[in-house]
Amino acid sequence: MKDAINEDKLSGIIEKYKDNPNATVAILQDIQEEYNYLPREAMTKVSKEFNIPLSRLLSVATFYSAFSLTPKGKHQINICLGTACHVRGGARIMNKVERELGIKRGETTEDLRFSLDEVRCLGCCGLAPVMVVGEDVHGKLSEDKVMSILEKYK
Numbered sequence: 001m002k003d004a005i006n007e008d009k010l011s012g013i014i015e016k017y018k019d020n021p022n023a024t025v026a027i028l029q030d031i032q033e034e035y036n037y038l039p040r041e042a043m044t045k046v047s048k049e050f051n052i053p054l055s056r057l058l059s060v061a062t063f064y065s066a067f068s069l070t071p072k073g074k075h076q077i078n079i080c081l082g083t084a085c086h087v088r089g090g091a092r093i094m095n096k097v098e099r100e101l102g103i104k105r106g107e108t109t110e111d112l113r114f115s116l117d118e119v120r121c122l123g124c125c126g127l128a129p130v131m132v133v134g135e136d137v138h139g140k141l142s143e144d145k146v147m148s149i150l151e152k153y154k
C-alpha cells in the first residue's frame with residue numbers, strides 16, 4: 001500500500017488555494033485527482049493550513065461519491081448489472097472478476113492496479129454484458145474473454 005504522499009504536489013495544491021480557503025470541494029478534488037484518493041495525511045495538512053476542522057473535511061469527503069478515503073486502483077473497473085446485462089450474464093462476469101482479482105465489488109486490489117464496482121446501465125445495452133475499464137467500453141463479454149482483457153491493463 002502507498003502511504004507516503006508527495007509533499008511537493010500537496011504544497012502546490014495548498015499554494016493554489018491559499019487566497020481561497022472556502023474552496024473546500026475544489027481543494028479535495030485536486031487532492032483526489034493527484035493521489036487518486038484522499039490520503040489522511042493530506043487531509044490533516046489541509047485542515048491545519050486552512051484552519052478547517054478535519055471533521056468538516058471528512059463530512060464533505062463522505063458526502064460526494066467522487067471522493068474516496070481509501071486508495072483506489074490505477075484502473076477503475078465498472079461492471080454493468082443493469083437489466084440487459086444481467087439477463088446476458090453480467091453477474092457471472094462480476095463473479096469471475098471478483099474471484100480472479102481476489103476482491104469484492106467496492107474494493108481495490110492490494111497492488112493498487114484495479115478497483116472494482118458495479119453500475120446500473122451504461123447506456124449501451126446492445127453490447128450486453130458490458131464492462132468499462134477507465135474510459136474503455138468492453139461489450140459482448142464472456143467469462144472466457146474478461147480476464148484476457150484485464151491483463152492488458154498494467
Ligand code: FES
Pocket residue numbers: 080081082083084085086120121122123124125126128130
Ligand atoms: S443494462 Fe448494461 S448497458 Fe444497459
